[in-house]
Amino acid sequence: MVQILVADDDAGLRDIVRFALEREGWRVTEAADGTQALAQVRRAPPDLVVLDVMMPGLDGVAVCREVRKLGDLPIVFLSARDEEIDRVIGLEVGGDDYVTKPFSPRELVARIKAVLRRLGAARAAAPAAAPETLTIGRLVLDLGAHTATWAGEPVVLTVTEFGILTSLAARPGLVLSRDQLMDRAYPIDKQVADRTIDSHVRRVRRKFADRGARVIETVHGVGYKLGPC
Numbered sequence: 001m002v003q004i005l006v007a008d009d010d011a012g013l014r015d016i017v018r019f020a021l022e023r024e025g026w027r028v029t030e031a032a033d034g035t036q037a038l039a040q041v042r043r044a045p046p047d048l049v050v051l052d053v054m055m056p057g058l059d060g061v062a063v064c065r066e067v068r069k070l071g072d073l074p075i076v077f078l079s080a081r082d083e084e085i086d087r088v089i090g091l092e093v094g095g096d097d098y099v100t101k102p103f104s105p106r107e108l109v110a111r112i113k114a115v116l117r118r119l120g121a122a123r124a125a126a127p128a129a130a131p132e133t134l135t136i137g138r139l140v141l142d143l144g145a146h147t148a149t150w151a152g153e154p155v156v157l158t159v160t161e162f163g164i165l166t167s168l169a170a171r172p173g174l175v176l177s178r179d180q181l182m183d184r185a186y187p188i189d190k191q192v193a194d195r196t197i198d199s200h201v202r203r204v205r206r207k208f209a210d211r212g213a214r215v216i217e218t219v220h221g222v223g224y225k226l227g228p229c
Helices: 011-023 034-043 060-070 084-092 105-123 159-169 178-185 194-209
Strands: 003-007 027-031 048-052 075-079 097-100 133-136 139-142 147-150 153-155 216-219 223-226
Touching: 003 011, 003 034, 011 027, 011 048, 011 105, 027 034, 034 048, 034 060, 048 060, 048 105, 060 075, 060 084, 075 084, 075 105, 084 097, 084 194, 097 105, 105 159, 133 159, 139 159, 159 178, 159 194, 159 223, 178 194, 178 223, 194 216
Parallel strands: 003 027, 003 048, 048 075, 075 097
Antiparallel strands: 133 139, 139 147, 147 153, 216 223
């Protein structure tokens, strides 16, 4: 059974979200603040976290940064902030999606399902015709284990980041437009904005830049391609 952690300081909102998620047959646990949420993730990681951005003490952005140090646990942000810059920040710190308040419980459920489908597709066994491991220079992508390494050092990627990098690495030298990246990295979720792809690409770049690598290059006016490996 899918386990979802709902972290929000508004008890009434948690009740609404819990009701909507339990109707889908999912098991729900709750956290009233960021500190509780992080402790629960560390103690017993759920399948996905619904995370409020504005919480007292440790806010959602800080929690997300800490969770990303642990792995690729999917995170769907909830926030009363609906400016584009807020969405971009939420995605760039590691969120897989960003839902603004007030929201429809039905929409939230649909967004969660989309993220879980992407996760399931990424972690499913690779097709028989495809290699289990994709190696290009110092970059190694293990498609079965859903892990990435650079020069032997692990690089923790979210499910979305892994999908984007795998799409580019499978076609070294080929430039993929944003639409093509959406089709390949989001094969079952077409409701993705260009800015979302850009945010995920920037995050991948930062993670590899820490290791002196530039794995994704921009081809202005066209799209992205795999960088020198």
